Amino acid sequence: MRTQVGIIGAGPAGLLLAHLLRLEGIDSAVLETRGRAEIEATIRAGALEQGTVDLLDAAGVGERMRREGMPHEGIVLRFGGRSHRIPLAELTGGRSIMIYAQHEVIRDLVNARLLAGGAIHFGVRDVSLLDLDTRQPKLRFHDADGELQELACDYVAGCDGFHGVSRPSIPSRLRREFTRVYPFGWLGILVEAPPATDELIYAYHERGFALVSTRSPQIQRLYLQCNPNDEPGAWADARVWEELHARLAGADGFRLAEGRIFQKGVIAMRSFVVEPMQHGRLFLAGDAAHIVPPTGAKGLNLAVADVRVLARALAEFYASGNAQLLERYSETALRRVWRAEHFSWWMTSMLHTFHDESPFHHRMQLAQLRYVTESRAAATMLAENYVGLPFEEA
Ligand code: APR
Ligand code: PHB
Numbered sequence: 072m073r074t075q076v077g078i079i080g081a082g083p084a085g086l087l088l089a090h091l092l093r094l095e096g097i098d099s100a101v102l103e104t105r106g107r108a109e110i111e112a113t114i115r116a117g118a119l120e121q122g123t124v125d126l127l128d129a130a131g132v133g134e135r136m137r138r139e140g141m142p143h144e145g146i147v148l149r150f151g152g153r154s155h156r157i158p159l160a161e162l163t164g165g166r167s168i169m170i171y172a173q174h175e176v177i178r179d180l181v182n183a184r185l186l187a188g189g190a191i192h193f194g195v196r197d198v199s200l201l202d203l204d205t206r207q208p209k210l211r212f213h214d215a216d217g218e219l220q221e222l223a224c225d226y227v228a229g230c231d232g233f234h235g236v237s238r239p240s241i242p243s244r245l246r247r248e249f250t251r252v253y254p255f256g257w258l259g260i261l262v263e264a265p266p267a268t269d270e271l272i273y274a275y276h277e278r279g280f281a282l283v284s285t286r287s288p289q290i291q292r293l294y295l296q297c298n299p300n301d302e303p304g305a306w307a308d309a310r311v312w313e314e315l316h317a318r319l320a321g322a323d324g325f326r327l328a329e330g331r332i333f334q335k336g337v338i339a340m341r342s343f344v345v346e347p348m349q350h351g352r353l354f355l356a357g358d359a360a361h362i363v364p365p366t367g368a369k370g371l372n373l374a375v376a377d378v379r380v381l382a383r384a385l386a387e388f389y390a391s392g393n394a395q396l397l398e399r400y401s402e403t404a405l406r407r408v409w410r411a412e413h414f415s416w417w418m419t420s421m422l423h424t425f426h427d428e429s430p431f432h433h434r435m436q437l438a439q440l441r442y443v444t445e446s447r448a449a450a451t452m453l454a455e456n457y458v459g460l461p462f463e464e465a
Contacts, residue, residue: 074100074190076385077210077224079198079237081110081191083173084357084374085230086180090130091382093187097389100222101191102198102212107181114261114334115173117284117292118143118271118368120459121166123375132179140171141285146457148422148444149274150437152321155444156270162447162454170271172286173371200227200240204351225352226397228381230374232358233343241350251416253340253364255279255423256299258306262291264330273366273422275440276318277433280366280423283319283327291330294338294365296423303335311335340364342416344408347401354381354400361408363415366422372459373411377404379462406463414456 076092078085081103089099103110119127119140127133144160144167160167184191194215201209210222229237238246257280265288272283279296286292295314297306315327343362348355357374380403384396396403421439425432443449 072100072220072222074098074222074224075389076226076228077208077222078102078228078230079200079210080229080231080235080357080359081105081177081181081193082230082232082357082374083176083180083371084359084378085228086177086184086191087130087375088228088230088356088378088382089189089191090132090180090183091378092385093184093189094130095382095386095389097385099189099228101184101189102195102210102222103191103193104195104198106193107191111174111178111181113174114259114336116365116368116371117170117172117286118371119169119171119176120368120372121168122459122462123372124169126375126379127176127179132183135175135179136169136171139175139287140169143168143170143270145270147268147270147272148440149272149319149321149325150276150440153323154272154321154325155440157444157450157454157457159454159458162451163458166455166458168368168458170285176371198231198236200229200237200353203227203240203353206352208352226385227353228378229353229355229359230357230378233362235359237353237355237359238345240353241345245350247346249342249344249346251342253342253419253423254299254425254427255296256301256340257282257294257338257365258297258301258303258311259292259294259334259336259338260311260332261286261334262293262330262332263289264291264328265289266291267325267327272319273418274319275422275424275436277424278314278318281315281318291328293327297337299337299339301337303337306335308332338365340419342412344405344412346405348377348404348408349401354397356381356404360404361412363411364419365415366418367411367415367457369411369415373408376407376462380404403463407460410456410460418453
């Protein structure tokens with residue numbers, strides 16, 4: 072088998088890259104270990120930056136998102152028992168975010184790919200990357216029938232997430248990894264209930280952080296700071312509601328609507344970056360190259376920004392033979408990656424309870440929260456990062 076770009080992983084990064092390349096007339100094949108039903112059902116985040124929304128629209132895969140997604144023009148920071156609105160759109164010249172679940176983005180991209188007759192090899196095993204420092208790298212794998220296959224490519228895109236095989240295929244002496252693991256996780260739940268609020272609420276409380284998000288008029292998405300090693304089973308429904316009510320309580324009488332909890336999961340929190348994001352003819356994109364804690368809602372959006380840069384660089388190469396943009400891929404992508412790393416770390420640090428920190432640290436967090444909600448300059452800093460800074464050119 073042969074293709075121009077071999078893509079490992081059918082997450083948002085791999086699928087969107089395949090789609091953007093097709094729009095440029097570039098052939099690709101996508102290899103994915105899991106099945107279609109599984110990738111379309113995995114619950115992940117759901118906040119799309121303005122630039123992500125615009126890109127999906129421009130690429131012709133935004134139609135259902137426009138119909139079913141929920142635009143939000145502000146978010147709420149809640150602390151000291153009061154809500155403080157950050158008017159995102161007003162502070163950023165009209166930019167906003169869209170709540171639309173990641174697995175819905177995946178469904179739209181899989182559909183677009185299959186309609187266009189593009190290949191997605193689901194259920195593959197043992198993918199290995201060969202000859203990355205030659206002009207013809209290869210991907211070897213067992214297909215869903217157990218047959219050994221070899222795919223010859225011009226370039227390989229490693230879009231296989233944090234636990235994939237692409238990043239470890241870069242010799243360890245040629246890569247540098249930066250990591251921070253946080254001493255807490257999030258318990259995420261899905262609930263059958265009407266929304267309790269029009270806008271996302273990020274709540275800082277001594278008992279721990281809480282986040283109120285939504286999926287539809289009937290389904291709400293809620294998160295609670297928890298121990299990173301907690302099993303979801305340790306969180307009986309009554310305990311979940313007790314914590315949510317306590318962390319969101321206030322003099323204004325705000326109260327969350329309860330409902331049937333039908334999904335629970337614990338998410339670990341880490342910051343991670345690998346440098347560089349390329350080696351020979353391999354380019355890493357999305358979670359394969361970097362992880363952010365979910366507090367800034369940047370994970371999916373960074374994956375989109377990476378593949379936008381990579382698709383443009385590959386398009387330039389195939390159109391003119393000029394590989395300059397490809398050579399600068401890592402440098403270009405990492406500028407946005409580190410900005411998002413900082414923002415996600417900053418939001419996380421401001422909003423979570425660090426149980427081993429002193430009362431001084433707690434006062435610092437409150438001072439920061441007050442400043443960010445009272446100063447237009449500070450609120451603008453939060454808002455422009457949250458809705459996503461404009462894409463920069465290479
Ligand atoms: N071979 C083939 N596919 C693989 C392999 C492998 N060895 N290892 C992992 N995969 C697949 C996974 O099954 C998954 O479907 O690669 C895909 C990676 O997708 P994601 O983990 O979703 O990563 P990415 O596309 O970079 O998306 C960015 O944004 O909201 C955040 O972390 C969240 O998933 C999200 C990410
Ligand atoms: C979500 O809706 O899943 C969500 C929203 C905002 C975040 C994280 C997750 O910061």
